[in-house]
Amino acid sequence: MKLNVNGLLIVISGPSGVGKSTVRKALFNKKGHNLIYSVSMTTRKPRDGEVDGVDYYFVSREEFERRIEEGKFLEYAEFVGNYYGTPKDIVEKKLDEGHEVVLEIEVEGALQVRKVMPEAVFIFLVPPGRQALYDRLLSRGTEDKSKIEERINKANREFLLAHKYDYIVVNDDVDNAADRIMAIIRAEHAKTERSIHQYMKLLGE
Ligand code: 5GP
Numbered sequence: 637m638k639l640n641v642n643g644l645l646i647v648i649s650g651p652s653g654v655g656k657s658t659v660r661k662a663l664f665n666k667k668g669h670n671l672i673y674s675v676s677m678t679t680r681k682p683r684d685g686e687v688d689g690v691d692y693y694f695v696s697r698e699e700f701e702r703r704i705e706e707g708k709f710l711e712y713a714e715f716v717g718n719y720y721g722t723p724k725d726i727v728e729k730k731l732d733e734g735h736e737v738v739l740e741i742e743v744e745g746a747l748q749v750r751k752v753m754p755e756a757v758f759i760f761l762v763p764p765g766r767q768a769l770y771d772r773l774l775s776r777g778t779e780d781k782s783k784i785e786e787r788i789n790k791a792n793r794e795f796l797l798a799h800k801y802d803y804i805v806v807n808d809d810v811d812n813a814a815d816r817i818m819a820i821i822r823a824e825h826a827k828t829e830r831s832i833h834q835y836m837k838l839l840g841e
Contacts, residue, residue, distance in 0.1 A: 643731030643733070643735050643737065644731075644736045644756075644757065644824060645749070645757070646671075646736060646824075647738075647749055648738060649761070649801070650794070652787045652791055653763075653772045653787060654769060654772075655761070655772065655807045656740050659761060659805075659810055660738065662813070663814040663817055669821075670735065671736050672730050673738050674723070674726060674727050674739050676692055676720055676739075677692065677719075677720070677722075677723055678694060678700075679694075679695060679696065679697045679718045680692070680694070681694070700712075700719045701719075709722060710727050710748075710752070711745040711748035711749050711752075713742055713745040716783055721745070722745065722749075727739075736821065743794045746758060747797070757821070757824050758800070758803070759820060760801035760803065761813065762795070762798065762805070764806055764807070764808045770788060773787055803820050
């Protein structure tokens with residue numbers, strides 16, 4: 637993918653159960669932004685209240701694997717028995733149009749994006765402590781016990797990868813975490829390598 641001087645890709649990642657989607661939703665509820673959420677594709681069954689095309693594009697394993705072969709994903713990973721992936725064409729189009737696109741994905745996928753789009757902004761969301769993460773996974777009641785254990789084991793391995801990210805944001809409070817992410821996005825926009833082209837245009841150079 638070519639380097640995009642206008643659009644900004646923001647990758648929000650972190651262990652399962654840290655509250656990525658809650659923080660992402662709080663971020664999108666803030667006023668005065670032009671962020672676009674990239675809806676992922678998954679083979680996981682919809683949970684109660686989840687809507688196809690809003691929370692995820694829900695597809696079969698066969699359909700997902702066909703798309704892998706056709707090279708349709710910017711990244712994808714198998715997570716606790718299901719595939720999850722970011723459709724490439726939509727993200728590319730929105731970045732080309734100059735939009736700010738947000739991905740909310742697990743760690744393996746985030747590291748794949750880092751390889752193909754190193755200019756993206758990588759944010760690692762962490763819980764205020766390990767116990768907070770376990771409590772959250774147990775209390776949300778969306779998975780059975782063995783799946784929860786798998787997610788906890790995976791989270792313990794994922795914690796060790798925080799150093800591969802540009803920013804670490806602690807999810808001690810959803811609104812605070814969303815505010816910090818917004819501040820990061822604003823600061824990234826002002827970075828010289830992102831804003832110099834606009835500035836030169838302003839000067840007529
Ligand atoms: P859940 O089943 O709880 O909705 O998601 C499981 C994990 O997959 C979460 O950590 C979530 O952030 C991650 N995930 C969601 N969409 C994608 C995606 O497109 N790619 C990757 N790699 N992970 C994703």
